Amino acid sequence: MKSLAFSLSAAVVAAGLLLPALARGAAAVDGATSASGAAHGTSDASARTVPQRHSLTVASTVEAYVLSRYTELKLSTGTLARAVDGWCASEQASAPEAVRDAYKSVVRVWAGVDYYRFGPARDANRLQRIMFWPDPRGVIRKQVNRVLAAKDESLSSAESIATQSAALQGLPALEQVIFAERSGEAADDGRYRCRLAAAVAGKVAQLSSEMAEEWRKPGGWRHLMENPGPENSTYKTEIEAVSELFRAMLAGLQIVSVQVMPPWLKAAESGKAWAGLPFETSGLTTVYLGALIESLDDLGQSLHLTEVAQVIGASAKDKAWMAGWIGNAFSSMARDIPTLVEPGARSGAKFSASELEALRRVKFHANGMRQLIGREIAGAAGASIGFNDLDGD
DSSP, X not given: OOOHHHHHHHHHHHHTOHXXXXXXXXXXXXXOOOTTSGGGTOOHHHHHHSOOOHHHHHHHHIIIIIHHHHHHHHHHXXXXXXXXXXXXXXXXXSOOHHHHHHHHHHHHHHHTXXXXXXXXXXXXXXXXXXXXXXXXXXXXXXXXXXXXXHTOTTOOSHHHHTTSOGGGTSHHHHHHHHHSOOTTOOHHHHHHXXXXXXXXXXXXXXXXXXXXXXXXXXXXXXXXXXSOSTXXXXXXXXXXXXHHHHHHHHHHHHIIIIIIHHHHHHHHHHTOSOOOOXXXXXXXXXXXXXXXXXXXXXXXXXXTHHHHHHHHHHHOGGGTTHHHHHHHHHHHHHHHGGGOOXXXXXXXXXXXXXXXXXXXXXXXXXXXXXXXXXXXXXXXXXOOOOOOGGGTO
């Protein structure tokens, strides 16, 4: 028997009623929301009944998730840089398993911070330098191939790579250097490719270390988020700080529902072997996506999404379904993502009906969660989400 969550999903999709079903009677997410939650269709009374513990929520989230994951990123990128150095010392033609495994570990960790598009990630353009994506015109591949063809020895250090475009500095560029097929490569070309990989890996490790330090240092972003007030140049109130975390949650869900799943579905439905997905060259898209959803689930629990939805449902019976739907949505995505087939694995063949349905379910649940939080839960929790970095506004 299908679960209640999936039965609801199928019915809503079939009827074309995703928005009304997920945010019945709610205000549109496009405008800045009211801190009281009134702009999201919730009553003042229901908003006041939500536990006002923003300070504790921010502190627990930053301490338990944000800091630990940026520390993991620092450590994993350092491990990757050392593994690439070992590859160069061995003079092997292709990247050994130690390098590929280290890269996979970094991808998994990166997914847990990719959607924190503020603070150290935004400063110095670090986010784009580490993750230049989407890349619909193939800028990364072109620039990497150009450098490899020229064998420019001046680009052999993290410092020299920093003088190049963002497309050459991050994980996607490193992916091209490590994983892209290069048949018939001469020995000298392979050795230069490894030196370029070492330079890029060193730059990624340096940027990751900087972000971890910017979070933890005295007066850094940890201090700013946990100590809002009149003297704080970034967060004047606890609401502003907790709203930043809600916006991060929405950014992560938008990565899945808007940037990843639509091109994946398009390629699957048309039989294309390439979709332009994150980490598609290395075959690590599902690793990235699974880790992203897992970390978003953690963030959602830290933000008490289900608890807020329960309060909303207690005062509006037609919304009582929302609290249960949240957990079911994350569970469904966690089950489906490991089964997803990446376009290259089909070599241009069309996907089966069940494979397409799994892709559609992930897109549906990510989009539904995004709208549910943006239209109902964030406002009821007292958060003001405003515009999102991914909206293009």
